[in-house]
Amino acid sequence: MKQRIFSILLILILKTSLVQGQGARVEASLDTSMMLIGDHVEFALSANVPNDARVSFPPLMDTLVDKIEIIRDLPFDTILEEGRKTVRKPYIITSFDSGSYEIKPYRIAVSYGNNHMDTLRTNPVYLGVTTFNIDSAANAIADIKKPIETPLTFKEFLNEYAIYAGLIIFILALIFTLWWYFKKQQKQKAAIPKKTKPSEPPHVIALRELEELQGKKLWQKDKIKSHYSMLSDIVRKYLEHRFDVPAMENTTGYIELYLKNYNILDTENYKKVSDILEMADLAKFAKFSPLPDDNSRTMDYAYQLVISTKEQIVEPEQENEKESQ
Incomplete structure:
Protein backbone atom coordinates (compact mmCIF):
# COMPACT_ATOMS: atom_id res chain seq x y z
CA MET A 1 0.00 0.00 0.00
CA LYS A 2 2.79 2.41 0.94
CA GLN A 3 4.56 1.53 -2.26
CA ARG A 4 1.44 2.40 -4.25
CA ILE A 5 1.05 5.82 -2.57
CA PHE A 6 4.72 6.56 -3.18
CA SER A 7 4.28 5.69 -6.87
CA ILE A 8 1.30 8.07 -7.18
CA LEU A 9 3.20 10.94 -5.52
CA LEU A 10 6.19 10.31 -7.76
CA ILE A 11 3.96 10.52 -10.85
CA LEU A 12 2.47 13.84 -9.64
CA ILE A 13 5.91 15.31 -8.95
CA LEU A 14 7.13 14.30 -12.37
CA LYS A 15 4.00 15.77 -13.92
CA THR A 16 4.60 19.21 -12.37
CA SER A 17 8.35 19.41 -12.90
CA LEU A 18 10.09 22.01 -15.07
CA VAL A 19 10.33 19.71 -18.04
CA GLN A 20 7.12 17.67 -18.48
CA GLY A 21 5.67 15.10 -20.80
CA GLN A 22 5.24 15.84 -24.46
CA GLY A 23 8.13 18.33 -24.32
CA ALA A 24 6.46 21.35 -22.63
CA ARG A 25 8.74 23.69 -20.69
CA VAL A 26 7.73 26.66 -18.51
CA GLU A 27 9.85 29.37 -16.99
CA ALA A 28 9.69 32.54 -14.88
CA SER A 29 12.30 35.25 -15.51
CA LEU A 30 13.39 38.78 -14.59
CA ASP A 31 15.34 41.07 -16.88
CA THR A 32 17.56 41.91 -13.89
CA SER A 33 18.09 40.45 -10.44
CA MET A 34 18.94 43.79 -8.74
CA MET A 35 17.07 47.09 -8.88
CA LEU A 36 16.94 50.45 -7.13
CA ILE A 37 13.86 51.45 -5.19
CA GLY A 38 11.17 52.71 -7.57
CA ASP A 39 12.82 51.35 -10.73
CA HIS A 40 10.86 49.29 -13.24
CA VAL A 41 11.72 45.64 -13.94
CA GLU A 42 10.17 43.20 -16.40
CA PHE A 43 8.88 39.91 -14.97
CA ALA A 44 7.70 37.27 -17.46
CA LEU A 45 6.06 33.85 -17.48
CA SER A 46 6.80 31.78 -20.59
CA ALA A 47 5.94 28.35 -21.97
CA ASN A 48 7.63 26.47 -24.82
CA VAL A 49 5.10 23.95 -26.20
CA PRO A 50 4.14 22.16 -29.42
CA ASN A 51 2.24 24.26 -31.95
CA ASP A 52 -1.06 22.46 -31.31
CA ALA A 53 -0.93 23.00 -27.53
CA ARG A 54 -2.81 25.72 -25.66
CA VAL A 55 -1.30 27.58 -22.71
CA SER A 56 -3.25 29.00 -19.75
CA PHE A 57 -1.30 31.41 -17.54
CA PRO A 58 -2.41 32.15 -13.99
CA PRO A 59 -4.17 35.50 -13.56
CA LEU A 60 -1.91 37.94 -11.71
CA MET A 61 -3.48 40.88 -9.90
CA ASP A 62 -1.66 43.92 -8.52
CA THR A 63 1.12 42.17 -6.58
CA LEU A 64 3.50 39.26 -7.14
CA VAL A 65 4.51 38.95 -3.51
CA ASP A 66 4.37 41.31 -0.57
CA LYS A 67 5.99 44.67 -1.53
CA ILE A 68 6.47 43.70 -5.19
CA GLU A 69 3.79 45.53 -7.21
CA ILE A 70 2.58 44.97 -10.76
CA ILE A 71 2.24 48.37 -12.42
CA ARG A 72 1.61 47.30 -16.03
CA ASP A 73 0.13 44.23 -17.71
CA LEU A 74 1.81 43.81 -21.12
CA PRO A 75 0.32 41.86 -24.07
CA PHE A 76 1.24 38.27 -24.92
CA ASP A 77 4.21 37.56 -27.18
CA THR A 78 4.33 34.37 -29.30
CA ILE A 79 7.36 33.08 -31.23
CA LEU A 80 6.98 30.13 -33.68
CA GLU A 81 9.90 27.87 -34.60
CA GLU A 82 10.09 24.30 -36.13
CA GLY A 83 6.81 22.85 -34.91
CA ARG A 84 6.96 24.54 -31.53
CA LYS A 85 6.00 27.89 -30.09
CA THR A 86 7.05 29.98 -27.13
CA VAL A 87 4.23 31.93 -25.49
CA ARG A 88 5.39 34.71 -23.22
CA LYS A 89 3.35 36.86 -20.81
CA PRO A 90 5.32 39.89 -19.49
CA TYR A 91 4.55 42.33 -16.65
CA ILE A 92 6.26 45.51 -15.42
CA ILE A 93 6.89 45.41 -11.67
CA THR A 94 8.39 47.75 -9.08
CA SER A 95 9.13 47.93 -5.36
CA GLY A 128 17.12 42.33 -4.73
CA VAL A 129 15.94 45.92 -4.10
CA THR A 130 18.57 48.42 -2.98
CA THR A 131 18.54 52.05 -1.89
CA PHE A 132 20.82 54.89 -2.91
CA ASN A 133 24.17 54.95 -1.18
CA ILE A 134 24.64 58.16 0.78
CA ASP A 135 28.18 59.24 1.49
CA SER A 136 27.91 60.85 4.91
CA ALA A 137 31.41 62.29 4.69
CA ALA A 138 30.79 63.88 1.32
CA ASN A 139 27.44 65.25 2.46
CA ALA A 140 28.54 66.60 5.82
CA ILE A 141 27.28 70.06 6.76
CA ALA A 142 29.82 72.70 5.81
CA ASP A 143 30.04 76.48 5.75
CA ILE A 144 28.29 78.31 2.95
CA LYS A 145 30.71 79.08 0.17
CA LYS A 146 30.94 82.60 -1.10
CA PRO A 147 29.46 83.21 -4.55
CA ILE A 148 31.94 82.79 -7.36
CA GLU A 149 32.38 86.06 -9.15
CA THR A 150 32.21 85.62 -12.90
CA PRO A 151 32.11 88.19 -15.70
CA LEU A 152 28.61 89.43 -16.56
CA THR A 153 27.41 87.70 -19.73
CA PHE A 154 25.25 89.36 -22.37
CA LYS A 155 22.27 87.18 -21.41
CA GLU A 156 22.67 88.10 -17.73
CA PHE A 157 22.92 91.75 -18.71
CA LEU A 158 19.64 91.49 -20.63
CA ASN A 159 17.93 89.74 -17.71
CA GLU A 160 19.20 92.40 -15.30
CA TYR A 161 18.61 95.53 -17.34
CA ALA A 162 16.01 94.47 -19.95
CA ILE A 163 13.25 96.59 -18.41
CA TYR A 164 15.38 99.74 -18.35
CA ALA A 165 16.70 99.12 -21.85
CA GLY A 166 13.17 98.53 -23.14
CA LEU A 167 11.93 101.72 -21.48
CA ILE A 168 14.74 103.78 -23.04
CA ILE A 169 14.06 102.26 -26.48
CA PHE A 170 10.33 102.98 -26.12
CA ILE A 171 10.95 106.64 -25.17
CA LEU A 172 13.38 107.10 -28.07
CA ALA A 173 10.92 105.48 -30.48
CA LEU A 174 8.11 107.72 -29.20
CA ILE A 175 10.25 110.86 -29.61
CA PHE A 176 11.23 109.81 -33.14
CA THR A 177 7.60 109.06 -34.06
CA LEU A 178 6.40 112.46 -32.81
CA TRP A 179 9.24 114.22 -34.62
CA TRP A 180 8.49 112.35 -37.85
CA TYR A 181 4.75 113.10 -37.56
CA PHE A 182 5.24 116.86 -37.07
CA LYS A 183 7.75 117.00 -39.92
CA LYS A 184 5.27 115.21 -42.17
CA GLN A 185 2.49 117.61 -41.17
CA GLN A 186 4.70 120.58 -41.96
CA LYS A 187 5.58 119.13 -45.38
CA GLN A 188 1.92 118.46 -46.14
CA LYS A 189 0.95 121.99 -45.14
CA ALA A 190 3.75 123.39 -47.29
CA ALA A 191 2.68 121.20 -50.23
CA ILE A 192 -0.97 122.32 -50.12
CA PRO A 193 -1.30 125.39 -52.33
CA LYS A 194 -3.19 128.26 -50.78
CA LYS A 195 -6.48 128.94 -52.44
CA THR A 196 -6.58 132.32 -54.06
CA LYS A 197 -9.86 134.10 -54.42
CA PRO A 198 -10.73 134.98 -58.00
CA SER A 199 -10.71 138.68 -58.84
CA GLU A 200 -14.27 138.46 -60.14
CA PRO A 201 -17.38 137.37 -58.22
CA PRO A 202 -18.05 133.61 -58.53
CA HIS A 203 -21.36 134.06 -60.34
CA VAL A 204 -19.79 136.26 -63.02
CA ILE A 205 -17.17 133.58 -63.76
CA ALA A 206 -19.74 130.77 -63.70
CA LEU A 207 -22.19 132.55 -66.03
CA ARG A 208 -19.41 133.39 -68.48
CA GLU A 209 -18.18 129.77 -68.53
CA LEU A 210 -21.74 128.49 -68.99
CA GLU A 211 -22.17 130.80 -71.98
CA GLU A 212 -18.91 129.52 -73.45
CA LEU A 213 -19.98 125.89 -72.91
CA GLN A 214 -23.35 126.49 -74.50
CA GLY A 215 -21.67 128.18 -77.45
CA LYS A 216 -19.46 125.12 -78.09
CA LYS A 217 -22.56 122.91 -78.57
CA LEU A 218 -20.63 119.83 -77.50
CA TRP A 219 -23.57 117.56 -76.75
CA GLN A 220 -25.12 118.42 -80.12
CA LYS A 221 -21.86 117.12 -81.67
CA ASP A 222 -22.11 113.84 -79.68
CA LYS A 223 -19.30 114.95 -77.36
CA ILE A 224 -21.42 114.09 -74.33
CA LYS A 225 -18.56 113.20 -71.99
CA SER A 226 -16.68 116.45 -72.70
CA HIS A 227 -19.87 118.48 -72.26
CA TYR A 228 -20.67 117.03 -68.84
CA SER A 229 -17.05 117.15 -67.70
CA MET A 230 -16.99 120.91 -68.30
CA LEU A 231 -20.47 121.43 -66.83
CA SER A 232 -19.52 119.52 -63.68
CA ASP A 233 -16.32 121.58 -63.28
CA ILE A 234 -18.23 124.87 -63.66
CA VAL A 235 -20.77 123.93 -60.98
CA ARG A 236 -18.09 122.56 -58.61
CA LYS A 237 -15.93 125.70 -58.96
CA TYR A 238 -18.96 127.88 -58.33
CA LEU A 239 -19.86 125.97 -55.14
CA GLU A 240 -16.26 126.15 -53.94
CA HIS A 241 -15.77 129.89 -54.63
CA ARG A 242 -19.25 130.94 -53.56
CA PHE A 243 -19.86 128.76 -50.48
CA ASP A 244 -16.37 127.41 -49.62
CA VAL A 245 -17.53 123.85 -50.34
CA PRO A 246 -14.51 121.52 -51.02
CA ALA A 247 -16.10 120.41 -54.28
CA MET A 248 -13.23 120.16 -56.77
CA GLU A 249 -11.41 117.26 -55.06
CA ASN A 250 -14.40 115.35 -53.65
CA THR A 251 -17.03 112.96 -54.96
CA THR A 252 -20.62 113.78 -55.76
CA GLY A 253 -21.80 111.86 -52.70
CA TYR A 254 -19.48 113.83 -50.43
CA ILE A 255 -20.64 117.17 -51.89
CA GLU A 256 -24.31 116.24 -51.44
CA LEU A 257 -23.69 115.23 -47.83
CA TYR A 258 -21.70 118.42 -47.16
CA LEU A 259 -24.45 120.64 -48.61
CA LYS A 260 -27.13 118.85 -46.60
CA ASN A 261 -25.24 118.79 -43.27
CA TYR A 262 -24.36 122.48 -43.39
CA ASN A 263 -27.74 123.49 -44.87
CA ILE A 264 -26.02 125.58 -47.54
CA LEU A 265 -28.72 125.43 -50.22
CA ASP A 266 -32.49 125.36 -50.15
CA THR A 267 -34.24 122.16 -51.18
CA GLU A 268 -34.85 123.22 -54.80
CA ASN A 269 -31.26 124.26 -55.50
CA TYR A 270 -29.94 121.16 -53.66
CA LYS A 271 -31.94 118.94 -56.03
CA LYS A 272 -30.60 120.85 -59.04
CA VAL A 273 -26.98 120.40 -57.93
CA SER A 274 -27.58 116.67 -57.32
CA ASP A 275 -29.21 116.25 -60.74
CA ILE A 276 -26.34 118.01 -62.55
CA LEU A 277 -23.51 116.17 -60.77
CA GLU A 278 -25.15 112.71 -60.86
CA MET A 279 -25.97 113.07 -64.58
CA ALA A 280 -22.36 114.13 -65.20
CA ASP A 281 -21.05 111.07 -63.33
CA LEU A 282 -23.25 108.76 -65.40
CA ALA A 283 -22.11 110.33 -68.65
CA LYS A 284 -18.41 110.33 -67.70
CA PHE A 285 -18.00 107.00 -65.92
CA ALA A 286 -20.96 104.74 -66.78
CA LYS A 287 -21.03 105.30 -70.55
CA PHE A 288 -24.58 106.62 -70.17
CA SER A 289 -26.00 108.70 -73.01
CA PRO A 290 -28.43 111.31 -71.64
CA LEU A 291 -31.33 112.40 -73.81
CA PRO A 292 -31.36 115.88 -75.38
CA ASP A 293 -33.99 116.91 -72.82
CA ASP A 294 -31.60 115.85 -70.03
CA ASN A 295 -28.83 117.98 -71.54
CA SER A 296 -31.03 121.04 -71.84
CA ARG A 297 -32.48 120.59 -68.36
CA THR A 298 -29.10 120.31 -66.63
CA MET A 299 -27.82 123.41 -68.43
CA ASP A 300 -30.93 125.32 -67.31
CA TYR A 301 -30.44 124.05 -63.75
CA ALA A 302 -26.86 125.36 -63.77
CA TYR A 303 -28.00 128.83 -64.87
CA GLN A 304 -30.82 128.87 -62.30
CA LEU A 305 -28.48 127.75 -59.51
CA VAL A 306 -25.95 130.50 -60.19
CA ILE A 307 -28.53 133.26 -60.66
CA SER A 308 -30.61 132.34 -57.60
CA THR A 309 -27.63 131.99 -55.26
CA LYS A 310 -25.32 134.71 -56.54
CA GLU A 311 -23.75 136.99 -54.00
CA GLN A 312 -25.59 140.29 -53.60
CA ILE A 313 -23.04 143.10 -53.93
CA VAL A 314 -24.02 146.29 -52.13
CA GLU A 315 -22.59 149.45 -53.66
CA PRO A 316 -21.05 152.04 -51.27
CA GLU A 317 -23.66 154.68 -52.22
CA GLN A 318 -26.47 152.26 -51.36
CA GLU A 319 -24.87 151.56 -47.98
CA ASN A 320 -24.66 155.28 -47.21
CA GLU A 321 -28.32 155.73 -48.15
CA LYS A 322 -29.31 152.87 -45.82
CA GLU A 323 -27.29 154.33 -42.97
CA SER A 324 -28.80 157.82 -43.46
CA GLN A 325 -32.27 156.34 -43.38
Missing part, protein backbone atom coordinates in the same frame (compact mmCIF):
# COMPACT_ATOMS: atom_id res chain seq x y z
CA PHE A 96 9.44 50.77 -2.88
CA ASP A 97 11.01 48.75 -0.05
CA SER A 98 14.59 47.56 -0.03
CA GLY A 99 15.35 43.89 0.59
CA SER A 100 15.61 40.48 -1.05
CA TYR A 101 12.42 38.92 -2.38
CA GLU A 102 11.58 35.42 -3.63
CA ILE A 103 8.96 35.14 -6.33
CA LYS A 104 7.61 31.64 -5.84
CA PRO A 105 6.76 29.25 -8.69
CA TYR A 106 3.52 29.67 -10.64
CA ARG A 107 1.42 26.88 -12.15
CA ILE A 108 0.85 27.03 -15.91
CA ALA A 109 -1.67 24.72 -17.59
CA VAL A 110 -0.86 23.23 -21.02
CA SER A 111 -3.64 21.50 -23.04
CA TYR A 112 -2.93 19.16 -25.96
CA GLY A 113 -5.01 18.11 -28.94
CA ASN A 114 -5.76 14.67 -27.41
CA ASN A 115 -7.65 16.32 -24.53
CA HIS A 116 -4.66 15.73 -22.28
CA MET A 117 -3.63 18.58 -19.95
CA ASP A 118 -0.46 19.09 -17.90
CA THR A 119 0.05 21.52 -15.04
CA LEU A 120 3.64 22.73 -14.93
CA ARG A 121 5.43 24.78 -12.28
CA THR A 122 7.86 27.58 -13.08
CA ASN A 123 11.16 28.04 -11.33
CA PRO A 124 11.38 30.51 -8.42
CA VAL A 125 13.18 33.81 -9.11
CA TYR A 126 14.87 36.22 -6.74
CA LEU A 127 14.93 40.02 -6.79
Whole structure:
Protein backbone atom coordinates (compact mmCIF):
# COMPACT_ATOMS: atom_id res chain seq x y z
CA MET A 1 0.00 0.00 0.00
CA LYS A 2 2.79 2.41 0.94
CA GLN A 3 4.56 1.53 -2.26
CA ARG A 4 1.44 2.40 -4.25
CA ILE A 5 1.05 5.82 -2.57
CA PHE A 6 4.72 6.56 -3.18
CA SER A 7 4.28 5.69 -6.87
CA ILE A 8 1.30 8.07 -7.18
CA LEU A 9 3.20 10.94 -5.52
CA LEU A 10 6.19 10.31 -7.76
CA ILE A 11 3.96 10.52 -10.85
CA LEU A 12 2.47 13.84 -9.64
CA ILE A 13 5.91 15.31 -8.95
CA LEU A 14 7.13 14.30 -12.37
CA LYS A 15 4.00 15.77 -13.92
CA THR A 16 4.60 19.21 -12.37
CA SER A 17 8.35 19.41 -12.90
CA LEU A 18 10.09 22.01 -15.07
CA VAL A 19 10.33 19.71 -18.04
CA GLN A 20 7.12 17.67 -18.48
CA GLY A 21 5.67 15.10 -20.80
CA GLN A 22 5.24 15.84 -24.46
CA GLY A 23 8.13 18.33 -24.32
CA ALA A 24 6.46 21.35 -22.63
CA ARG A 25 8.74 23.69 -20.69
CA VAL A 26 7.73 26.66 -18.51
CA GLU A 27 9.85 29.37 -16.99
CA ALA A 28 9.69 32.54 -14.88
CA SER A 29 12.30 35.25 -15.51
CA LEU A 30 13.39 38.78 -14.59
CA ASP A 31 15.34 41.07 -16.88
CA THR A 32 17.56 41.91 -13.89
CA SER A 33 18.09 40.45 -10.44
CA MET A 34 18.94 43.79 -8.74
CA MET A 35 17.07 47.09 -8.88
CA LEU A 36 16.94 50.45 -7.13
CA ILE A 37 13.86 51.45 -5.19
CA GLY A 38 11.17 52.71 -7.57
CA ASP A 39 12.82 51.35 -10.73
CA HIS A 40 10.86 49.29 -13.24
CA VAL A 41 11.72 45.64 -13.94
CA GLU A 42 10.17 43.20 -16.40
CA PHE A 43 8.88 39.91 -14.97
CA ALA A 44 7.70 37.27 -17.46
CA LEU A 45 6.06 33.85 -17.48
CA SER A 46 6.80 31.78 -20.59
CA ALA A 47 5.94 28.35 -21.97
CA ASN A 48 7.63 26.47 -24.82
CA VAL A 49 5.10 23.95 -26.20
CA PRO A 50 4.14 22.16 -29.42
CA ASN A 51 2.24 24.26 -31.95
CA ASP A 52 -1.06 22.46 -31.31
CA ALA A 53 -0.93 23.00 -27.53
CA ARG A 54 -2.81 25.72 -25.66
CA VAL A 55 -1.30 27.58 -22.71
CA SER A 56 -3.25 29.00 -19.75
CA PHE A 57 -1.30 31.41 -17.54
CA PRO A 58 -2.41 32.15 -13.99
CA PRO A 59 -4.17 35.50 -13.56
CA LEU A 60 -1.91 37.94 -11.71
CA MET A 61 -3.48 40.88 -9.90
CA ASP A 62 -1.66 43.92 -8.52
CA THR A 63 1.12 42.17 -6.58
CA LEU A 64 3.50 39.26 -7.14
CA VAL A 65 4.51 38.95 -3.51
CA ASP A 66 4.37 41.31 -0.57
CA LYS A 67 5.99 44.67 -1.53
CA ILE A 68 6.47 43.70 -5.19
CA GLU A 69 3.79 45.53 -7.21
CA ILE A 70 2.58 44.97 -10.76
CA ILE A 71 2.24 48.37 -12.42
CA ARG A 72 1.61 47.30 -16.03
CA ASP A 73 0.13 44.23 -17.71
CA LEU A 74 1.81 43.81 -21.12
CA PRO A 75 0.32 41.86 -24.07
CA PHE A 76 1.24 38.27 -24.92
CA ASP A 77 4.21 37.56 -27.18
CA THR A 78 4.33 34.37 -29.30
CA ILE A 79 7.36 33.08 -31.23
CA LEU A 80 6.98 30.13 -33.68
CA GLU A 81 9.90 27.87 -34.60
CA GLU A 82 10.09 24.30 -36.13
CA GLY A 83 6.81 22.85 -34.91
CA ARG A 84 6.96 24.54 -31.53
CA LYS A 85 6.00 27.89 -30.09
CA THR A 86 7.05 29.98 -27.13
CA VAL A 87 4.23 31.93 -25.49
CA ARG A 88 5.39 34.71 -23.22
CA LYS A 89 3.35 36.86 -20.81
CA PRO A 90 5.32 39.89 -19.49
CA TYR A 91 4.55 42.33 -16.65
CA ILE A 92 6.26 45.51 -15.42
CA ILE A 93 6.89 45.41 -11.67
CA THR A 94 8.39 47.75 -9.08
CA SER A 95 9.13 47.93 -5.36
CA PHE A 96 9.44 50.77 -2.88
CA ASP A 97 11.01 48.75 -0.05
CA SER A 98 14.59 47.56 -0.03
CA GLY A 99 15.35 43.89 0.59
CA SER A 100 15.61 40.48 -1.05
CA TYR A 101 12.42 38.92 -2.38
CA GLU A 102 11.58 35.42 -3.63
CA ILE A 103 8.96 35.14 -6.33
CA LYS A 104 7.61 31.64 -5.84
CA PRO A 105 6.76 29.25 -8.69
CA TYR A 106 3.52 29.67 -10.64
CA ARG A 107 1.42 26.88 -12.15
CA ILE A 108 0.85 27.03 -15.91
CA ALA A 109 -1.67 24.72 -17.59
CA VAL A 110 -0.86 23.23 -21.02
CA SER A 111 -3.64 21.50 -23.04
CA TYR A 112 -2.93 19.16 -25.96
CA GLY A 113 -5.01 18.11 -28.94
CA ASN A 114 -5.76 14.67 -27.41
CA ASN A 115 -7.65 16.32 -24.53
CA HIS A 116 -4.66 15.73 -22.28
CA MET A 117 -3.63 18.58 -19.95
CA ASP A 118 -0.46 19.09 -17.90
CA THR A 119 0.05 21.52 -15.04
CA LEU A 120 3.64 22.73 -14.93
CA ARG A 121 5.43 24.78 -12.28
CA THR A 122 7.86 27.58 -13.08
CA ASN A 123 11.16 28.04 -11.33
CA PRO A 124 11.38 30.51 -8.42
CA VAL A 125 13.18 33.81 -9.11
CA TYR A 126 14.87 36.22 -6.74
CA LEU A 127 14.93 40.02 -6.79
CA GLY A 128 17.12 42.33 -4.73
CA VAL A 129 15.94 45.92 -4.10
CA THR A 130 18.57 48.42 -2.98
CA THR A 131 18.54 52.05 -1.89
CA PHE A 132 20.82 54.89 -2.91
CA ASN A 133 24.17 54.95 -1.18
CA ILE A 134 24.64 58.16 0.78
CA ASP A 135 28.18 59.24 1.49
CA SER A 136 27.91 60.85 4.91
CA ALA A 137 31.41 62.29 4.69
CA ALA A 138 30.79 63.88 1.32
CA ASN A 139 27.44 65.25 2.46
CA ALA A 140 28.54 66.60 5.82
CA ILE A 141 27.28 70.06 6.76
CA ALA A 142 29.82 72.70 5.81
CA ASP A 143 30.04 76.48 5.75
CA ILE A 144 28.29 78.31 2.95
CA LYS A 145 30.71 79.08 0.17
CA LYS A 146 30.94 82.60 -1.10
CA PRO A 147 29.46 83.21 -4.55
CA ILE A 148 31.94 82.79 -7.36
CA GLU A 149 32.38 86.06 -9.15
CA THR A 150 32.21 85.62 -12.90
CA PRO A 151 32.11 88.19 -15.70
CA LEU A 152 28.61 89.43 -16.56
CA THR A 153 27.41 87.70 -19.73
CA PHE A 154 25.25 89.36 -22.37
CA LYS A 155 22.27 87.18 -21.41
CA GLU A 156 22.67 88.10 -17.73
CA PHE A 157 22.92 91.75 -18.71
CA LEU A 158 19.64 91.49 -20.63
CA ASN A 159 17.93 89.74 -17.71
CA GLU A 160 19.20 92.40 -15.30
CA TYR A 161 18.61 95.53 -17.34
CA ALA A 162 16.01 94.47 -19.95
CA ILE A 163 13.25 96.59 -18.41
CA TYR A 164 15.38 99.74 -18.35
CA ALA A 165 16.70 99.12 -21.85
CA GLY A 166 13.17 98.53 -23.14
CA LEU A 167 11.93 101.72 -21.48
CA ILE A 168 14.74 103.78 -23.04
CA ILE A 169 14.06 102.26 -26.48
CA PHE A 170 10.33 102.98 -26.12
CA ILE A 171 10.95 106.64 -25.17
CA LEU A 172 13.38 107.10 -28.07
CA ALA A 173 10.92 105.48 -30.48
CA LEU A 174 8.11 107.72 -29.20
CA ILE A 175 10.25 110.86 -29.61
CA PHE A 176 11.23 109.81 -33.14
CA THR A 177 7.60 109.06 -34.06
CA LEU A 178 6.40 112.46 -32.81
CA TRP A 179 9.24 114.22 -34.62
CA TRP A 180 8.49 112.35 -37.85
CA TYR A 181 4.75 113.10 -37.56
CA PHE A 182 5.24 116.86 -37.07
CA LYS A 183 7.75 117.00 -39.92
CA LYS A 184 5.27 115.21 -42.17
CA GLN A 185 2.49 117.61 -41.17
CA GLN A 186 4.70 120.58 -41.96
CA LYS A 187 5.58 119.13 -45.38
CA GLN A 188 1.92 118.46 -46.14
CA LYS A 189 0.95 121.99 -45.14
CA ALA A 190 3.75 123.39 -47.29
CA ALA A 191 2.68 121.20 -50.23
CA ILE A 192 -0.97 122.32 -50.12
CA PRO A 193 -1.30 125.39 -52.33
CA LYS A 194 -3.19 128.26 -50.78
CA LYS A 195 -6.48 128.94 -52.44
CA THR A 196 -6.58 132.32 -54.06
CA LYS A 197 -9.86 134.10 -54.42
CA PRO A 198 -10.73 134.98 -58.00
CA SER A 199 -10.71 138.68 -58.84
CA GLU A 200 -14.27 138.46 -60.14
CA PRO A 201 -17.38 137.37 -58.22
CA PRO A 202 -18.05 133.61 -58.53
CA HIS A 203 -21.36 134.06 -60.34
CA VAL A 204 -19.79 136.26 -63.02
CA ILE A 205 -17.17 133.58 -63.76
CA ALA A 206 -19.74 130.77 -63.70
CA LEU A 207 -22.19 132.55 -66.03
CA ARG A 208 -19.41 133.39 -68.48
CA GLU A 209 -18.18 129.77 -68.53
CA LEU A 210 -21.74 128.49 -68.99
CA GLU A 211 -22.17 130.80 -71.98
CA GLU A 212 -18.91 129.52 -73.45
CA LEU A 213 -19.98 125.89 -72.91
CA GLN A 214 -23.35 126.49 -74.50
CA GLY A 215 -21.67 128.18 -77.45
CA LYS A 216 -19.46 125.12 -78.09
CA LYS A 217 -22.56 122.91 -78.57
CA LEU A 218 -20.63 119.83 -77.50
CA TRP A 219 -23.57 117.56 -76.75
CA GLN A 220 -25.12 118.42 -80.12
CA LYS A 221 -21.86 117.12 -81.67
CA ASP A 222 -22.11 113.84 -79.68
CA LYS A 223 -19.30 114.95 -77.36
CA ILE A 224 -21.42 114.09 -74.33
CA LYS A 225 -18.56 113.20 -71.99
CA SER A 226 -16.68 116.45 -72.70
CA HIS A 227 -19.87 118.48 -72.26
CA TYR A 228 -20.67 117.03 -68.84
CA SER A 229 -17.05 117.15 -67.70
CA MET A 230 -16.99 120.91 -68.30
CA LEU A 231 -20.47 121.43 -66.83
CA SER A 232 -19.52 119.52 -63.68
CA ASP A 233 -16.32 121.58 -63.28
CA ILE A 234 -18.23 124.87 -63.66
CA VAL A 235 -20.77 123.93 -60.98
CA ARG A 236 -18.09 122.56 -58.61
CA LYS A 237 -15.93 125.70 -58.96
CA TYR A 238 -18.96 127.88 -58.33
CA LEU A 239 -19.86 125.97 -55.14
CA GLU A 240 -16.26 126.15 -53.94
CA HIS A 241 -15.77 129.89 -54.63
CA ARG A 242 -19.25 130.94 -53.56
CA PHE A 243 -19.86 128.76 -50.48
CA ASP A 244 -16.37 127.41 -49.62
CA VAL A 245 -17.53 123.85 -50.34
CA PRO A 246 -14.51 121.52 -51.02
CA ALA A 247 -16.10 120.41 -54.28
CA MET A 248 -13.23 120.16 -56.77
CA GLU A 249 -11.41 117.26 -55.06
CA ASN A 250 -14.40 115.35 -53.65
CA THR A 251 -17.03 112.96 -54.96
CA THR A 252 -20.62 113.78 -55.76
CA GLY A 253 -21.80 111.86 -52.70
CA TYR A 254 -19.48 113.83 -50.43
CA ILE A 255 -20.64 117.17 -51.89
CA GLU A 256 -24.31 116.24 -51.44
CA LEU A 257 -23.69 115.23 -47.83
CA TYR A 258 -21.70 118.42 -47.16
CA LEU A 259 -24.45 120.64 -48.61
CA LYS A 260 -27.13 118.85 -46.60
CA ASN A 261 -25.24 118.79 -43.27
CA TYR A 262 -24.36 122.48 -43.39
CA ASN A 263 -27.74 123.49 -44.87
CA ILE A 264 -26.02 125.58 -47.54
CA LEU A 265 -28.72 125.43 -50.22
CA ASP A 266 -32.49 125.36 -50.15
CA THR A 267 -34.24 122.16 -51.18
CA GLU A 268 -34.85 123.22 -54.80
CA ASN A 269 -31.26 124.26 -55.50
CA TYR A 270 -29.94 121.16 -53.66
CA LYS A 271 -31.94 118.94 -56.03
CA LYS A 272 -30.60 120.85 -59.04
CA VAL A 273 -26.98 120.40 -57.93
CA SER A 274 -27.58 116.67 -57.32
CA ASP A 275 -29.21 116.25 -60.74
CA ILE A 276 -26.34 118.01 -62.55
CA LEU A 277 -23.51 116.17 -60.77
CA GLU A 278 -25.15 112.71 -60.86
CA MET A 279 -25.97 113.07 -64.58
CA ALA A 280 -22.36 114.13 -65.20
CA ASP A 281 -21.05 111.07 -63.33
CA LEU A 282 -23.25 108.76 -65.40
CA ALA A 283 -22.11 110.33 -68.65
CA LYS A 284 -18.41 110.33 -67.70
CA PHE A 285 -18.00 107.00 -65.92
CA ALA A 286 -20.96 104.74 -66.78
CA LYS A 287 -21.03 105.30 -70.55
CA PHE A 288 -24.58 106.62 -70.17
CA SER A 289 -26.00 108.70 -73.01
CA PRO A 290 -28.43 111.31 -71.64
CA LEU A 291 -31.33 112.40 -73.81
CA PRO A 292 -31.36 115.88 -75.38
CA ASP A 293 -33.99 116.91 -72.82
CA ASP A 294 -31.60 115.85 -70.03
CA ASN A 295 -28.83 117.98 -71.54
CA SER A 296 -31.03 121.04 -71.84
CA ARG A 297 -32.48 120.59 -68.36
CA THR A 298 -29.10 120.31 -66.63
CA MET A 299 -27.82 123.41 -68.43
CA ASP A 300 -30.93 125.32 -67.31
CA TYR A 301 -30.44 124.05 -63.75
CA ALA A 302 -26.86 125.36 -63.77
CA TYR A 303 -28.00 128.83 -64.87
CA GLN A 304 -30.82 128.87 -62.30
CA LEU A 305 -28.48 127.75 -59.51
CA VAL A 306 -25.95 130.50 -60.19
CA ILE A 307 -28.53 133.26 -60.66
CA SER A 308 -30.61 132.34 -57.60
CA THR A 309 -27.63 131.99 -55.26
CA LYS A 310 -25.32 134.71 -56.54
CA GLU A 311 -23.75 136.99 -54.00
CA GLN A 312 -25.59 140.29 -53.60
CA ILE A 313 -23.04 143.10 -53.93
CA VAL A 314 -24.02 146.29 -52.13
CA GLU A 315 -22.59 149.45 -53.66
CA PRO A 316 -21.05 152.04 -51.27
CA GLU A 317 -23.66 154.68 -52.22
CA GLN A 318 -26.47 152.26 -51.36
CA GLU A 319 -24.87 151.56 -47.98
CA ASN A 320 -24.66 155.28 -47.21
CA GLU A 321 -28.32 155.73 -48.15
CA LYS A 322 -29.31 152.87 -45.82
CA GLU A 323 -27.29 154.33 -42.97
CA SER A 324 -28.80 157.82 -43.46
CA GLN A 325 -32.27 156.34 -43.38
